[in-house]
Amino acid sequence: MFRLLALAFAFVCLLAGSQIYAIPTSEIVARQIGNLQCNVDRLSIVAGLAQTQSTLKKLTANSTATASSVQTVIDSVSGAQGAIGVIGKALLTGQAAPAEARTQVQGNLTAAHDALAAINSTDATAAAGLQKALTQLSKAETAGEGVVANCK
Numbered sequence: 640m641f642r643l644l645a646l647a648f649a650f651v652c653l654l655a656g657s658q659i660y661a662i663p664t665s666e667i668v669a670r671q672i673g674n675l676q677c678n679v680d681r682l683s684i685v686a687g688l689a690q691t692q693s694t695l696k697k698l699t700a701n702s703t704a705t706a707s708s709v710q711t712v713i714d715s716v717s718g719a720q721g722a723i724g725v726i727g728k729a730l731l732t733g734q735a736a737p738a739e740a741r742t743q744v745q746g747n748l749t750a751a752h753d754a755l756a757a758i759n760s761t762d763a764t765a766a767a768g769l770q771k772a773l774t775q776l777s778k779a780e781t782a783g784e785g786v787v788a789n790c791k
């Protein structure tokens with residue numbers, strides 16, 4: 640009888656201990672998956688950067704005067720997209736997002752914004768395209784700030 644009670648007690652302790660250790664894991668998974676607003680922000684930054692990239696590529700095709708400056712912006716946006724890809728891969732495999740990838744996203748977005756804001760064009764079509772790209776990039780940056788604020 641005593642052996643049965645000792646075995647039952649040991650089993651209950653083992654079960655309770657495993658539940659205590661399992662709780663933080665589920666919290667990490669929930670945080671990595673994110674709530675609705677977090678995922679909307681994630682989707683918005685990805686879509687915003689894709690739109691910005693598309694607008695910038697049209698600008699390089701249509702305006703040779705600003706092509707090299709716009710290429711610098713394209714490279715920065717591509718760098719941000721690559722870092723977001725690293726973060727996405729980590730989240731999908733259940734790992735924590737690497738801090739250096741978050742820093743790369745922020746740095747590339749800042750570089751893209753600064754380079755894009757510095758481009759001036761006398762061509763009305765190019766100027767309109769530059770303004771459109773700047774607006775799209777600003778929306779993507781706002782979504783990135785939303786990711787930082789809402790994905791905790």
